[in-house]
Amino acid sequence: MKYFNLIWAALFRRKTRTLFTLLSVMAAFLLFGLLNSVREAFTSAGHSIEGASRMLTISKVSFTMELPQSLDMRIQSVPGVAAVTYANWFGGIYQDPKNFFANEAVAANFFDVYSDLELPPAERRAFVATRTGAVVGASLARRFHWKIGDKIPLQATIFPQKDGSNTWTFDLVGIYHVTNSREKQQEDAFFFNWKYFDEARQFGNGKVGWYIEKVAQPKDADRVAQAIDALSANSDHETKTQSEAAFQAAFASQLADIGLIVGSIMGAVFFTLVLLTGNTMAQAVRERIPELAILKTIGFSNRSILVLVLAESVLLLALGGAIGLGLADLAVSVIRAQGIPIPMLPVGLAIWLEGFGLMAFIGLLVGVLPARRGMRLRIVDALAGR
Amino acid sequence: MLRKIGTTLAIIAAAILPVIALVWLPAWAILVAIAVLGVWLALTRTGRQAWSATAVGIATIPQRLGSSSVVIVGIAGVVGVLIALLAMAEGFRATLHETGSDDTVIVLRAGSQAEINSVVDSDTIHVVAEQPQVMRDAGGKQIASPEIVVDASIPKKGSTLDANVEIRGVGEQVWELHPRLRIIAGRRFSPGLRELIVGNKAAREFAHTSIGSKLQLNGEPWTVVGEFDSGDAHDSELWADTNVVATTYHRGSSTSSVTVRLTSPQAFDAFKAAIKSNPQLKLDVQTTRTYYNAQSEGLTQVIRLLGTTVAVIMAIGAVFGALNTMYAAIATRTREIATLRAIGFRGVPVVVSVLIETLLLAILGGAVGAGIAWALFDNYTASTLGANFSQVVFEFRVTPALLAAGLKWALAIGFLGGLFPALRAARMPVTDGLREL
Numbered sequence: 001m002k003y004f005n006l007i008w009a010a011l012f013r014r015k016t017r018t019l020f021t022l023l024s025v026m027a028a029f030l031l032f033g034l035l036n037s038v039r040e041a042f043t044s045a046g047h048s049i050e051g052a053s054r055m056l057t058i059s060k061v062s063f064t065m066e067l068p069q070s071l072d073m074r075i076q077s078v079p080g081v082a083a084v085t086y087a088n089w090f091g092g093i094y095q096d097p098k099n100f101f102a103n104e105a106v107a108a109n110f111f112d113v114y115s116d117l118e119l120p121p122a123e124r125r126a127f128v129a130t131r132t133g134a135v136v137g138a139s140l141a142r143r144f145h146w147k148i149g150d151k152i153p154l155q156a157t158i159f160p161q162k163d164g165s166n167t168w169t170f171d172l173v174g175i176y177h178v179t180n181s182r183e184k185q186q187e188d189a190f191f192f193n194w195k196y197f198d199e200a201r202q203f204g205n206g207k208v209g210w211y212i213e214k215v216a217q218p219k220d221a222d223r224v225a226q227a228i229d230a231l232s233a234n235s236d237h238e239t240k241t242q243s244e245a246a247f248q249a250a251f252a253s254q255l256a257d258i259g260l261i262v263g264s265i266m267g268a269v270f271f272t273l274v275l276l277t278g279n280t281m282a283q284a285v286r287e288r289i290p291e292l293a294i295l296k297t298i299g300f301s302n303r304s305i306l307v308l309v310l311a312e313s314v315l316l317l318a319l320g321g322a323i324g325l326g327l328a329d330l331a332v333s334v335i336r337a338q339g340i341p342i343p344m345l346p347v348g349l350a351i352w353l354e355g356f357g358l359m360a361f362i363g364l365l366v367g368v369l370p371a372r373r374g375m376r377l378r379i380v381d382a383l384a385g386r
Numbered sequence: 387m388l389r390k391i392g393t394t395l396a397i398i399a400a401a402i403l404p405v406i407a408l409v410w411l412p413a414w415a416i417l418v419a420i421a422v423l424g425v426w427l428a429l430t431r432t433g434r435q436a437w438s439a440t441a442v443g444i445a446t447i448p449q450r451l452g453s454s455s456v457v458i459v460g461i462a463g464v465v466g467v468l469i470a471l472l473a474m475a476e477g478f479r480a481t482l483h484e485t486g487s488d489d490t491v492i493v494l495r496a497g498s499q500a501e502i503n504s505v506v507d508s509d510t511i512h513v514v515a516e517q518p519q520v521m522r523d524a525g526g527k528q529i530a531s532p533e534i535v536v537d538a539s540i541p542k543k544g545s546t547l548d549a550n551v552e553i554r555g556v557g558e559q560v561w562e563l564h565p566r567l568r569i570i571a572g573r574r575f576s577p578g579l580r581e582l583i584v585g586n587k588a589a590r591e592f593a594h595t596s597i598g599s600k601l602q603l604n605g606e607p608w609t610v611v612g613e614f615d616s617g618d619a620h621d622s623e624l625w626a627d628t629n630v631v632a633t634t635y636h637r638g639s640s641t642s643s644v645t646v647r648l649t650s651p652q653a654f655d656a657f658k659a660a661i662k663s664n665p666q667l668k669l670d671v672q673t674t675r676t677y678y679n680a681q682s683e684g685l686t687q688v689i690r691l692l693g694t695t696v697a698v699i700m701a702i703g704a705v706f707g708a709l710n711t712m713y714a715a716i717a718t719r720t721r722e723i724a725t726l727r728a729i730g731f732r733g734v735p736v737v738v739s740v741l742i743e744t745l746l747l748a749i750l751g752g753a754v755g756a757g758i759a760w761a762l763f764d765n766y767t768a769s770t771l772g773a774n775f776s777q778v779v780f781e782f783r784v785t786p787a788l789l790a791a792g793l794k795w796a797l798a799i800g801f802l803g804g805l806f807p808a809l810r811a812a813r814m815p816v817t818d819g820l821r822e823l
Contacts, residue, residue, distance in 0.1 A: 020706040027703035062537035166497040
């Protein structure tokens with residue numbers, strides 16, 4: 001630590017060059033933070049503690065096929081199932097197809113199973129008691145400036161009402177919050193009463209999109225899933241039960257290979273960054289050879305020179321990287337607060353740790369050649385300018 | 387002090403304008419600008435001075451290969467990522483665009499947006515098919531195909547995860563609606579039998595879809611008997627007789643949609659008006675071109691926005707990298723430049739020579755990036771969920787327009803990275819420069 005001033009002075013010996021390099025490092029880690037925030041939003045869905053005890057039962061044919069409501073009672077009686085609820089995808093449009101958000105008809109006990117969607121008890125009672133009641137997540141409410149008491153019209157795409165009309169009007173009776181910041185994207189949904197939906201829709205009555213079970217013991221999940229699927233084996237509505245996380249993973253992989261896209265971009269970014277910072281460090285050491293020789297003359301060991309140069313390059317990366325990741329953190333908060341519908345998770349501890357790991361790794365990688373050069377130089381030659 | 391800030395602001399403004407111009411100008415305008423520059427370099431006195439200064443600069447590049455490669459690789463990265471992401475958007479857009487045509491019309495239940503959401507009953511199908519604007523085949527039958535769209539969960543090849551493949555029940559006239567469609571292996575399905583033909587992209591992506599394979603659809607065994615190539619989004623689907631699909635999926639006599647061929651694209655307005663004026667029908671009528679274009683819009687925009695954002699952030703990094711390199715290049719050549727100034731070269735040739743050198747490095751980087759993007763990603767196969775919640779397989783398309791756009795970005799980055807070092811070189815006091823070691 002006592003050499004910090006020395007390293008700092010060396011780093012800012014050429015202010016412009018260091019500043020430009022820092023800005024490049026910043027841009028790279030800004031991108032690293034943003035892209036990983038998107039990637040995590042895709043991969044982490046359904047991995048919460050609450051999610052681990054939840055399973056989804058969908059039609060084996062495809063999740064777009066419906067299941068009979070009569071399965072509800074039968075699934076409840078499967079040993080190990082603590083609670084069952086169900087939902088239907090509604091696919092309604094609010095004003096413009098571009099305003100996409102999930103909207104689902106859900107059973108009255110939906111919020112018991114999804115206890116991570118925190119709805120005040122009074123609002124939950126109002127939801128059950130109001131036929132046309134709807135509940136939305138806080139960030140969705142912010143996005144469209146909705147408040148409790150508003151009437152919200154949705155245009156049906158799948159389910160017209162009995163009279164053929166596509167307009168369904170709901171009364172907003174509750175707004176739920178999600179405290180776990182990693183599950184925040186669950187706040188972008190709109191739920192309304194399945195009973196009203198089933199009575200008012202033109203066709204498909206008595207059918208359910210999917211069931212959600214809460215298992216008493218997560219370790220029993222596989223056995224319970226098999227027991228649930230056995231209920232409908234060889235019927236015309238065979239089911240497939242899997243954990244919420246497995247369902248989300250399959251869905252995300254159908255959307256896009258986000259991991260590959262993010263990985264390729266980051267590969268290109270960091271390859272460039274290594275070259276760029278490596279060049280800066282090489283220049284920095286080349287210019288300072290006489291100075292390094294003097295340090296050696298006054299008694300610095302080879303090892304200390306190595307460590308000094310390596311510390312300088314790690315400091316360069318860490319400084320720029322931390323500012324870049326900080327900016328990414330800030331940008332993600334702003335984007336999410338604006339309600340812009342891009343799936344993004346806050347830049348959490350995992351991304352910061354991974355980022356610092358990368359900074360240290362790249363810092364050492366680009367520092368090692370110049371550092372060895374500094375370490376190996378012979379005092380006489382260096383002082384003579386040879 | 388104030389004057390210094392004023393000059394800096396003016397330079398920044400002067401730098402931003404050409405960048406905007408570079409990004410917006412069509413490719414031919416840039417080629418014309420390059421030609422004008424070439425003429426100026428060759429024919430005027432200042433131009434020839436600039437050229438000889440540039441030649442000296444270029445000749446010294448091999449001595450600073452490491453730092454010059456920072457410019458090249460930095461810009462190659464930006465251009466490569468930009469082109470790859472835009473090629474993804476372009477591939478998806480083009481695949482859906484080619485799926486539609488202006489003289490075939492798809493009729494859906496009003497408000498349903500996508501076929502999977504739509505239900506059309508048999509009476510409606512007859513009314514639609516009987517409109518006078520609907521073309522008739524040689525035998526006098528209306529060219530109309532009532533179609534059912536359902537999804538089936540099948541694992542993808544080499545994966546344990548299920549993905550949705552689209553099963554499309556088609557009417558007997560469907561072949562007249564898709565003149566480009568060819569059966570490339572096996573045969574067409576026989577009407578009335580549980581037989582499927584598979585699109586060539588679906589066959590490539592999904593397990594159990596080769597000819598002769600048996601598939602369980604809603605509990606019933608189906609056989610794949612042929613493979614087709616339509617050159618559009620239908621290649622991601624499996625086709626069968628609409629009546630048999632209806633039976634398997636308990637759909638009665640209703641279907642998801644009806645597609646008809648019109649006598650001409652001009653007949654569309656009359657056809658639509660006739661359907662819309664019938665109070666018994668609540669239908670959406672659109673050409674398949676409009677329908678499929680709308681399906682690609684959202685995702686295409688998202689990918690383009692993502693690609694541009696990523697490229698802008700990377701470009702910021704690349705600009706600073708180029709600035710570093712070029713400042714260093716000028717610093718090592720301080721005495722040379724001062725000597726040129728001392729023997730009578732003016733500021734303009736010096737500025738131009740540094741700029742040209744940077745732009746050459748930038749163009750080289752742009753070409754490398756574009757080349758890598760083209761080699762790796764042209765025709766790269768990807769898939770996503772389409773409007774019917776099923777996989778749409780498409781190929782990245784690295785088009786000449788995208789390559790040109792990438793090179794324009796390279797020029798813009800090179801311009802920004804070269805301008806400030808160039809100005810410093812020109813403004814350096816000659817006496818100080820000559821004394822520099």
